[in-house]
Amino acid sequence: MAQRWSVDRVVAAAPDSASEVAGRRLASPGPWQGVGVDEDLLWGECRGSGRTPYRVSVDTAGPRYKCSCPSRKFPCKHALGLLFLWAQGQVNPDGSVRPPAGAGFAERATGPEAEASGRTPEQLAAARQRAERRADRVTGGLIELDRWLADQIRGGLARAATDPYGWAEPVAARMIDAQASGVANWLRRLPGVIASGPGWPERLLGELAGLHLLARAWARIDELPDDLAATVRARIGFTVPRADVLATEPVRDRWVALGVRDLEEEQVSTRRVWLRGQRTDRWAVVLLFSANGAPWEMPLLPGTALDADLHFYPGRPPLRALLGESHGSAEPVQGWRIGGDDAAGAARAYADALAADPWTRQHPALVTGLVGVEDRRFALVDETGAAVPLTGPEEVLWRLLALAPGVGVTLFGEWSDAGLAPGSIVDGRVRPL
Known part of the structure; x- marks a missing residue:
């Protein structure tokens, strides 16, 4: 009998966050029938919107996934739902139950290629073709974006204020068609810049310059160092499979959760959980996602620490990470004395982060000083007398x-x-x- 997967391992198999969320929604006995497991083979039928349930099977040794649904994602949400069900202990072995014969249920994987990737040669070739088609779409879309940016500079930015929300929406929709979702999201944040008060034209110009730099970087993606190329791809909207990240060399430390920051979106909200290694003094950020108001699944609460492995995504500076194996339980932080930078030191660290990633918007910092307020403007004043403006909701300040x-x-x-x-x-x- 194969060892049951953990929930974290199922999450790692998801091709993207949306698939993970959809799979979790199917992780209850309700939509399933004929579920069984025998050694490495897991199977079941999942009711969908049609009359015929989808036939799903997973060879956990490969792993290999098979489902009769039309999804092109690999594994699909049905396979993930079945794996989540199994990981939660809701699929028990029963030697008298056998997978139904016929199309839609996989045989056990054999051969080195199946063991290495879990995909057939045909599936690998199809994946390469999809990647090439997407790269072509992104290239075409970013060429159009660069032309649009040049038109905005030639025509002046004042017209953006006449219709802040409609001004950039057509080109944002074009970026969705081009499969450059990161660029589309960036464009849809621009109305907030226009509404940000005096000096908005200068700030808007800076945003457009960042978009132009990103388009030019994509045009020369093959010439860039690997870590910078990974950053460019991430900013455009490409994702790295969790399994690939978890296959990288882990960094073990006692990771302290220092704080969280939520970004509310219409459908999928994002939470940044900032971590600091007590031994390595290394920063890390773990991103969590919540679809349609679903509760957050917090691996670490602020104020606690966990001895664990982190696996870092490619990019520079390497900050985003996935939580791997834990070596104990999270505990409250006690007696942790760590010094903060002064204003100049924190500013230098941010400048270094910008040099590594020109599109970064924030960087973690520990800063020491006195908190003060004058005319409802808050600041942190360090020992040299330099003042750092404090931002955020007034109730927090x-x-x-x-x-x-x-x-x-x-x-x-x-x-x-x-x-x-x-x-x-x-x-x-x-x-x-």
Whole structure:
């Protein structure tokens, strides 16, 4: 009998976050019938919108996945739902139950290629063709984007203010067609820049310059160093399979969760969980996703630490990571003394991050100083007298002032062009704001 997969391993097999969320929704006995497992072979039938249920099977030794649904994703949400069901202990071995004969159920994988990739040569060739077609679509879309950017500069930015939400929407929709979702999301954030108050034309020009730089970087993607090319692909909207990330060399440390930041979207919201290694002093960020208001699944709560392996995505600077194997349970942080930078040191670290990734918008920082407020403008003043503007919701800033009135404090936060958005106080323990 094969060892049952963990939920984390099923998550790692998902081709993207949307498939993971869809698979979790199917991880209940309700839509399933004829479910069974025998040694390495897992099978079942999942009811869909049609009269005929989808036949699903997984050879967990390969792994190999087979489903009669029309999805081109690999594995599909039905295979993931069956794996989640199994990982949760809801599929029990029964030697009297056999997989139904006929099309739609896989044989056990054999041969070195099946063991290596879980895909047939035909599937691998089809995947390469899909990748080539997508690259062509992205190239065509970004050529059009660059032309549109040039038109905006020639025509002046004032017209953007006459219709902030309709101004860039046609080209954003074109980026969706070109499978450049990251660029589309960037364009749809521009109305917020236009509405940001005095000085918006300068800020909008900076955003358009960033888009132009991204389009030019894609045009020369084959000439870029591997880590920078990975960053460009990520900014455009390409994803790296979780399984590929988890196959990289892990970094083991006792990782402290310093803070979270939520980005609300219409359908899928994103949460950034910032971590710091106590032994390596390395930063990391784990991204979580919630579809349609589903509850967050937090691997670490702010103020706790976990001895665990992290696997880092390609890119520079290498910050985004996946949580791998844990070596114990999360515990509250106690007695952790770590010094913060002054304003100049934090600014240099942000400048280094920008040099590595010109499209970055925030960078983690630990900064030490006194919290003050004047004319409802908050600042952190370091020992040299340099002031760092504090940004974020006023209720968070007033709470910070109440917790650290007139005393030196080390703050964790996200450093950006606007200043420091504080997330927690670090004083031997981590106190989230």
